[in-house]
Amino acid sequence: MTEQSNVPDKAQHQALVDRLTRKEVDAAMRECDQLGLKAFLAGGGFASPQVWVSDGGKEQSYPAKATVAAALGHLPDGCALAAKEFFNGFGEAQSFARLEALGYRILRKGAGGEDDAFSRDRIEAAMDAYDQFRTSGAHADAFSSFGEPKEFWVRSTRPRQDKRFPTKPIVGYLLGKAASTFNGGWSQPGDAAARLHAAGYVIVDQHDTPLPLPDQHTHLMRGAERARLVALNYFIEPAREAGLSAVTIRAGDLHDMAGLVKNWANVCQALEGEMFQKLASVPAPTRSGPERSTTTEYTFVLTQDGAAKDKPMPHAVHTATTNLILYGPPGTGKTYQTAWEAVRICLGDAVVADLFGEENRYRLMAEYRRLMSEGRIEFVTFHQSMSYEEFVEGLRPSVDGEEVPDNGAGFRLEPVAGIFQRIARRAGTGAFARAMPQATPNTGREPISLEGRNVFQMSLGSMSDKSGEQVFEESLETGIALFGFNSVDWTDPKYDSFEEIERRLETEPGSQPKEPRMLHMFRNQVQEGDLFIVSKGKSRFRAIGIVSGPYEYQQRSTGYNHRRAVNWIWSDPEGRPWQEIHDSEFARDTIYSLSKARLDIAAIKQLLNAGVPLGASEPGDETPFVLIIDEINRANISKVFGELITLLEPDKRLGRRDEIQLTLPYSKKRFGVPQNLHIIGTMNTADRSIALLDTALRRRFTFKELMPNPAVLSPNVGGINLQKLLTTINDRIEYLFDREHQIGHAYFTGCTSLGAVEDVMRHKVIPLLSEYFYEDWSKVAAVLGDGPQGPSRFLEARRLAAPPGIAADDFSGERLRWRVKDQFDFSEFAA
Numbered sequence: 001m002t003e004q005s006n007v008p009d010k011a012q013h014q015a016l017v018d019r020l021t022r023k024e025v026d027a028a029m030r031e032c033d034q035l036g037l038k039a040f041l042a043g044g045g046f047a048s049p050q051v052w053v054s055d056g057g058k059e060q061s062y063p064a065k066a067t068v069a070a071a072l073g074h075l076p077d078g079c080a081l082a083a084k085e086f087f088n089g090f091g092e093a094q095s096f097a098r099l100e101a102l103g104y105r106i107l108r109k110g111a112g113g114e115d116d117a118f119s120r121d122r123i124e125a126a127m128d129a130y131d132q133f134r135t136s137g138a139h140a141d142a143f144s145s146f147g148e149p150k151e152f153w154v155r156s157t158r159p160r161q162d163k164r165f166p167t168k169p170i171v172g173y174l175l176g177k178a179a180s181t182f183n184g185g186w187s188q189p190g191d192a193a194a195r196l197h198a199a200g201y202v203i204v205d206q207h208d209t210p211l212p213l214p215d216q217h218t219h220l221m222r223g224a225e226r227a228r229l230v231a232l233n234y235f236i237e238p239a240r241e242a243g244l245s246a247v248t249i250r251a252g253d254l255h256d257m258a259g260l261v262k263n264w265a266n267v268c269q270a271l272e273g274e275m276f277q278k279l280a281s282v283p284a285p286t287r288s289g290p291e292r293s294t295t296t297e298y299t300f301v302l303t304q305d306g307a308a309k310d311k312p313m314p315h316a317v318h319t320a321t322t323n324l325i326l327y328g329p330p331g332t333g334k335t336y337q338t339a340w341e342a343v344r345i346c347l348g349d350a351v352v353a354d355l356f357g358e359e360n361r362y363r364l365m366a367e368y369r370r371l372m373s374e375g376r377i378e379f380v381t382f383h384q385s386m387s388y389e390e391f392v393e394g395l396r397p398s399v400d401g402e403e404v405p406d407n408g409a410g411f412r413l414e415p416v417a418g419i420f421q422r423i424a425r426r427a428g429t430g431a432f433a434r435a436m437p438q439a440t441p442n443t444g445r446e447p448i449s450l451e452g453r454n455v456f457q458m459s460l461g462s463m464s465d466k467s468g469e470q471v472f473e474e475s476l477e478t479g480i481a482l483f484g485f486n487s488v489d490w491t492d493p494k495y496d497s498f499e500e501i502e503r504r505l506e507t508e509p510g511s512q513p514k515e516p517r518m519l520h521m522f523r524n525q526v527q528e529g530d531l532f533i534v535s536k537g538k539s540r541f542r543a544i545g546i547v548s549g550p551y552e553y554q555q556r557s558t559g560y561n562h563r564r565a566v567n568w569i570w571s572d573p574e575g576r577p578w579q580e581i582h583d584s585e586f587a588r589d590t591i592y593s594l595s596k597a598r599l600d601i602a603a604i605k606q607l608l609n610a611g612v613p614l615g616a617s618e619p620g621d622e623t624p625f626v627l628i629i630d631e632i633n634r635a636n637i638s639k640v641f642g643e644l645i646t647l648l649e650p651d652k653r654l655g656r657r658d659e660i661q662l663t664l665p666y667s668k669k670r671f672g673v674p675q676n677l678h679i680i681g682t683m684n685t686a687d688r689s690i691a692l693l694d695t696a697l698r699r700r701f702t703f704k705e706l707m708p709n710p711a712v713l714s715p716n717v718g719g720i721n722l723q724k725l726l727t728t729i730n731d732r733i734e735y736l737f738d739r740e741h742q743i744g745h746a747y748f749t750g751c752t753s754l755g756a757v758e759d760v761m762r763h764k765v766i767p768l769l770s771e772y773f774y775e776d777w778s779k780v781a782a783v784l785g786d787g788p789q790g791p792s793r794f795l796e797a798r799r800l801a802a803p804p805g806i807a808a809d810d811f812s813g814e815r816l817r818w819r820v821k822d823q824f825d826f827s828e829f830a831a
Helices: 010-019 022-035 037-044 064-074 092-101 120-136 140-146 167-175 192-198 223-241 251-257 264-272 274-280 334-347 349-355 358-373 419-428 466-478 498-505 515-525 601-608 637-648 695-700 722-736 754-772 777-784
Strands: 051-054 061-063 105-108 153-155 164-166 246-250 286-288 297-301 323-328 377-381 393-398 412-417 455-459 480-483 531-536 540-553 562-577 591-594 625-630 677-684 702-705 795-800 815-820
Touching (some): 010 064, 022 037, 051 064, 120 164, 153 167, 164 167, 223 251, 223 274, 246 251, 251 264, 264 274, 323 334, 334 358, 358 377, 377 419, 412 419, 419 677, 466 480, 466 540, 531 562, 562 601, 754 777, 777 795, 777 815
Parallel strands (some): 377 625, 455 531, 625 677
Antiparallel strands (some): 153 164, 286 297, 455 591, 480 562, 540 562
């Protein structure tokens, strides 16, 4: 890449990015292919990327930001920008937004994510393979190079003749690594015993005695977190697999298995807590024996399918749940009708009555778009490759840090909610405040919008010690956001410049490489009115606030000298999962910008507006939500809905008498469909007959037919009676084919002149007829009233002579070449 000396400002950079087309981006991708990834990144001074871009279903991917910066060099009179030049070292959000607008796919992959291999099932499968190696020599190619174990063994969670397995061969089998490439102990996080320990397995010696955790190995999991995983792996799951209805855990036994030292209170706390109940899908246990002692016993009730026995839920107000499919030929207004139905469900019959008719279409669509922006309505189009993973829940690559390590470590797969699960969870919050007891009621003020606000993730205090919790609590109590790192006073106006901050920190002992960028963001880039989302570790968020003041400095003996005034709107000290508002885990950085494209804006607005009424149809009812599924019959329904097809039935919804909840396969979360989530689908009967639709779907939906309505068309447009034209064409189609393949009135509703009618016939109706009749142009001509012997209004035919040497009587009839006429004759349909 070439560099330029006169770096344009951010507005100029944005203008350049907006000019990019697929032509320039594809050229940059070819450049990366030619140079190789390492040289491509090094040429512009780009670090190992966290975010990548690919084109459709292609496997090849490219570094997203570097690709956009290089693509600028392929513009006419353009010049590629280096990493420090491009948006002055930033530009991620602008790059990703432009790539997505051009139809590319943004991927997040690449850092430290092999731990998806360390599920209990996969570890036990590796042990099965090693057992086969022990007895028969099978899998010798995977295990024979490891030799005899010395110090570290791992205990299986399942009944076996010998439950001890050497750690190194098991991990080598899971990762496909050779014995010489890693260690079998736990002195480093990537060592075999450390990985198995992190997965909740018990590391033992050759006599099956649990090994104590060395104090110097601080990366090894300890305390309540360790106790929860060991309890799940060695008590809960084995009991479920054995078909037991309950299991009892003795605190002292779990304590010793987990390798803890005099930490019985933490073990008891872990077993009593809600976090373990969610992790293991169990109800609160019954306790026997002394309080929080080695002999304290906890009994958990199980069900045979591994789900918790849920307490009965109170019945909500029984409102009618809509499961509706609008079906008919193309062009009958199905998609428009879904908008009307969705607005009617959300706002009520009285409101929508004033929005009916073509003259009110603009007002109707304005309400529809407003409800979509609030997250009350979602729209999705089904297609042949639509899957359960896209619609309900799937696994997506997630990196464990900001940058990909140089050694090329992979990514970790994390469960990500699809559109159906997201809107179902959103609908489950009802009228917002009921689902958020920690939210401060937002009554008496206008709803908060995210328009014009930038969103930043911020950590308030370290998660590794108690002082971090004190920073979080103080920040929320006093209405500020505290920022640590150094004791330099940055209030001087000269520090408006990133370069000045960077220059000053070069003389500050102990400053970190990312510190200038994060400090510049906290001091300068965050503006009043922007949003702070406070993370709790990488997997949860626990507060949201609006920045209300500029940077301030106040010397403190405990550090955290930098602050901004913040109006904290919502908080939950326990935290909520990242999946509720974001498409991946949070990064470790103290502060960084969050792309709105990756946020669930509607979910954040619900948290910010707890207590603000957003227009439920009737006071006291649950707020209605609508999912519109266009072309619902084009997907494999069984593949897309999976086991959730049962949950769609109105009487199986949450809060109903026959309520059903299932455990999702990837996240292992309990899931049900709330009764205030309404589903509207559309089906083009010309694409697939209604008789071929999944029977299970038909039983759970009401079907409403929408057929062509010539009465809505004008009897005179440019001398053409559109009503007669459409009626005549459809009568002939039904005679020659069937009623499901008629032409809809929507094809002609926008016609206001003879030329417009002719364009619709030439470019839409005639091509559609040729597809209906599989290129049998004689039938197309019959529908249009043309024929080889009769008048020629839309098509004309010319007889083809037999080639020399072929007798004409060899053919069953005359051969015709059909051609669409340059000028149409509408005299049959004259007004």
